[in-house]
Amino acid sequence: MKKLVLALVTAAAVLAAALIPSGPPVQAATPGFASAVSAIKQTSWQTNNSVNAIAIAGNTVFAGGLFTRLRQPGKLSGQAPETVRTYVAAFNRSTGAPTSWAPTVNGPVYSIAVSPDGKWVVIGGDFTVVNGLRRAKIAMFSVATGKIVQAWDPVFTARVKALAIYGNSVFIGGAFRSIDGVTRNRLGAVRLLQGDILPWNPNANNDVYAVDVADNGTRVFVGGPFSTINGKDHYSLAMLNNTTGAAFAFPAAAAIPKPTATCTTRVKDIDTLGDKVFVSNGGDGGGCYDGVLAAQVSTGKLLWQNKCLGATEAIKAIGNWVYKGSHAHDCTSTPNGFANGSGTHYLLVESAIDGNLGPWYPNTDANLKSTTKVGPLAMAGTDTDLWVGGDFLNVNGKPQVGITRFTNAPGGAAPGVPKAPTLSATTSGRVYVTYSDTYDLDNLSLTYNVFRGSLSVGSTKYTSYFWQARKSYQVVDRGLKRGSTYSYHIEVHDGRNIMKGATATVKIP
Known part of the structure; x- marks a missing residue:
């Protein structure tokens, strides 16, 4: 009424x-507008297929995925000449236009990370050759020159799905079973500048989808469909020592339900900000946990949990807000949330303080002909902008394939x-x-x-x-x-x- x-x-x-x-x-x-960025889509070029990963270094935005071409804003396929970019590209953060950086990669890119000093960018995925050089699922480039670092050549046996860099360590997750011939089950680390393997060895028993390091470098957070770390029970989420890989007590992880006959959920993305870590999940089965939780980095204590239904594929914390890319369709579990049947809400924001839905409702769609069919898949941002990648074809009802951006430009x-x-x-x-x-x-x-x-x-x-x-x-x-x-x-x-x-x-x- x-x-x-x-x-x-x-x-x-x-x-x-x-x-x-x-x-x-x-x-x-x-x-x-009331959150960190407005709901107005800013101009940016598009891709011809999904964007799986995004990272920002200074005024450059790096994107990786399944795409092989870029095209101008607002143009449909065939309306204008396309620019070749094989699985990875870079964009001017201020204008959304592509830069001249154009590595030749022979397979999909699933992860990108930049070093905290902005000097290096590392890509991971399924590829085996980059710029004519053998590269076993991982490669590093100089941000300043755009050139591949030829002497940096760790060898992984299978997909590199997640990357995070802190100090001189690159933390890596995926489907691999070894690094440079040394056993590393789905989690490992190499030195950033030298590329040689580090002792860090958490030993996950299944794939890893997400890795992030606390802002102070003291904890490494990992997530995915695994159930053990170093042989001990840690279902889908763990907080690890940054040197040894040993797991700390992480009370918040108990909020993620373990598999049942009707529900299997797994961590899809992790983002840290200050003393908080935010974790998103996607589940299989009706009513299966698909939400976002927040925990305290220093104690592992659960701070809040939002249980909207519709898998949350990507999250990014900016200030007091957590932006989420999902195919949310039922948020009746949260105050003022929407009911099932109100449509799919692919882009939303939640309060970083209590997890309640906030004031930001742009939208995308999902390409039902893509391999993922979920909409947004990756997010990266700063205090002034948010970039979103995925398998979408439209943003706010207008053509925009693969990648888009939102800023804090006044107006909203x-x-x-x-x-x-x-x-x-x-x-x-x-x-x-x-x-x-x-x-x-x-x-x-x-x-x-x-x-x-x-x-x-x-x-x-x-x-x-x-x-x-x-x-x-x-x-x-x-x-x-x-x-x-x-x-x-x-x-x-x-x-x-x-x-x-x-x-x-x-x-x-």
């Missing part, structure tokens, strides 16, 4: 409101245009102005101004999620002259953008 609120505006309030003019307000100090999405209000007049000189709320794709709280002509007769802020049924509110305008006709309209603003609705008129009987 729609909620009806009666807002009685006193004569004094009406007089004060008369000082507020109709039309766009003076530009607000706020950016026009505008609120929806409010409908004309419904008016009811009485012989006592009152008009009851009833209006419906609207929504904004990157704000929850919107200000609704009710105008009689150019005079504001009410201003109230309400919270709304776009998937909720629209709610109705009411303002009473008093002291009007009998026999006179008055016009009313609603203006909605988010701190920077303002939308004016149609006018309705009424005569006082």
Whole structure:
């Protein structure tokens, strides 16, 4: 049932409101959106197939995946010449245009990491040759020159799926069973500058999908479909010593359910920020855990867990927000969440403080002809921007294949245009102005101004999620002259953008 609120505006309030003019307000100090980035898709080139991994070094964005070509923004396949990029490419972070970096790689790329100093970029995947050189699933390049580091040549026996770099260590996860002929079951490490194998040997009994290092370097977090680390029970998630690979106690990992006859879930992505680590899951089976949890790095304690359904393939923490790429379809388990049947919400944001859904609702689709068919697959970002890769074909309803970006450029999405209000007049000189709320794709709280002509007769802020049924509110305008006709309209603003609705008129009987 729609909620009806009666807002009685006193004569004094009406007089004060008369000082507020109709039309766009003076530009607000706020950016026009409520999370770290807006829901507006910024211009960037596209790929011709899925993007599986993204990393950022300075003003360069590295992407890897299944693609072999790039094409201009807004162009469909065949509408413009395409630029050859075999499984890996780099983009200008400010413009979204491709750089000249164009290694020749002979197989898919599934992971990318850049060194904290921004000097080196490492790629991992299924390839065996890079720029004509033998490379067994992994290769390193200089960010400054774009050249492959020829002397850096670790040998892996199977897919490198996950990479993380800290100090002079490259932590690696995947499907391999050895590094340089030395047994390393799906987890291992090499030195960044030399490429030789390190003692780090957690020994996972199944594949590893995600690896990340705490910001202070003291913990390495790993996730995937494994069930043991060094022969001990650690289902799908573990917190490891950065030197020995020994597993620490990690109470938060108990929040991930172990396999049953109807549910198998596994960690898909991990991201650390400060003293928090965020972990996303994807499950098989109806109602199987697909959500995101947050834990404390220093203690391993569970801080919160969001249990939206629809596998979460990628996450990125920026400030107090955790952006997620998923095919979420049921978030009834979270406050103000959406029910099953409301559609698939491929891009969402959750509060890093409590896990509740936040104010960011752009959307993609999923390419049902791709190998993954899930939509977003990878995320990378900074304090000012977020890059998303995946198997999607459209972003916010417009063609954009494989990769897209969002920034904190002021403006954001505008609120929806409010409908004309419904008016009811009485012989006592009152008009009851009833209006419906609207929504904004990157704000929850919107200000609704009710105008009689150019005079504001009410201003109230309400919270709304776009998937909720629209709610109705009411303002009473008093002291009007009998026999006179008055016009009313609603203006909605988010701190920077303002939308004016149609006018309705009424005569006082």
